Amino acid sequence: MRLVIAHCSVTYEGRLNAHLPAATRLLMVKADGSVLVHSDGGSYKPLNWMSPPATLHVEQPSEDQAAQGATEVWRVQAKKSDDRLTVLLHTIHSDVSHDLGIDPGLVKDxxxxxxxxxxxxxxxxxxxxxxxxxxxxxxxxxxxxxxxxxxxxxxxxxxxxxxxxxxxxxxxxxxxxxxxxxxxxxxxxxxxxxxxxxxxxxxxxxxxxxxxxxxxxxxxxxxxxxxxxxx
The missing domain is CATH 3.40.1350.10 (Trna Endonuclease; Chain: A, domain 1)
Structure with a gap:
């Protein structure tokens, strides 16, 4: 699992369009291909996300994106639909990865x-x-x-x-x-x-x-x- 804390903006395009203006957020990239965008509030639910199967491509910003302060661009594309998540990263405060291994799953009471x-x-x-x-x-x-x-x-x-x-x-x-x-x-x-x-x-x-x-x-x-x- 990769955990990135960054000042970023997020745009979702698909069945509906949504935009998150620039702010400091947690970006979570899981081994199954899912990408989740969290704020420091709102309980456990992400502000936006892309469910697997999906592919993540990291790109250099265009001139217009660089002019907005972006230093890196994430494009997350769903494999079975046209849904797309675009993340413009301005400042990366932390970038760490952890191998969590195989999860045994939820054990119910x-x-x-x-x-x-x-x-x-x-x-x-x-x-x-x-x-x-x-x-x-x-x-x-x-x-x-x-x-x-x-x-x-x-x-x-x-x-x-x-x-x-x-x-x-x-x-x-x-x-x-x-x-x-x-x-x-x-x-x-x-x-x-x-x-x-x-x-x-x-x-x-x-x-x-x-x-x-x-x-x-x-x-x-x-x-x-x-x-x-x-x-």
Whole structure:
């Protein structure tokens, strides 16, 4: 992983155009080809990014770019689309690289792991006609908990949490954005499933077209006797 702290400006061209005026930012270049632009705020989410597969070319600035103070130009080009990220670096404060090795992946706690297994075994919980494609479907930015197909054969990505909050919705949104670029999967719909879903998370998910599903863990394990309930 390469980490560069630089005074830079960033322009994104693709499905929509966006520009970040010159400021000091963190540029993160990962071994998988992804490039992320971070500020010192806004939590974990980058200001802009290019998902893999992509190629990074480092160039000398043009006369106009040099006149603006640029000393180096990064052009990040997506391989499967016309999306492009152009970074004009003015001053580089730090440039370091680290070999992180092979990551073992996320180890979920017992309940989340059980929820994933149970939902995979009881995939009809999502609805009639649903079929399981696989658990832990790997993407370039991490594994989707469950990949399924609905009764019409459309792709559905499921993110599982014990307690569903906004961070979980954001995580699923990033998976969906990436997966919908893959013509083999698109269109991909999302399901945010949890034992409890916070109201703010539900509102955000539904605004983004993501379906919310509340899971009854005890009932899925078969230890909840619905017939003996008073309510």
């Amino acid at each position: 017992g309940v989340e792991a059980d929820l994933q297994r149970l939902l995979a075994e009881q995939i009809e919980t999502l609805g009639d006609g649903y079929t399981l494609v696989r658990r832990e479907y790997m993407t370039a930015i991490g594994p989707v908990d469950i990949l399924a197909r609905d009764s019409e054969g459309a792709t559905v990505a499921v993110e599982l949490k014990r307690r569903g909050d906004i961070d979980g919705v954001e995580q699923l949104s990033r998976y969906l954005e990436l997966m919908n670029r893959d013509p083999r999967l698109a269109p991909v719909r999302g399901v945010f499933a949890a034992q409890q879903i916070k109201p703010q998370a539900r509102t955000l998910a539904e605004d983004r077209g993501i379906r919310c599903l509340t899971l009854d863990y005890d009932a899925m394990r078969g230890v909840d006797d619905a017939d003996s309930r008073l309510f």
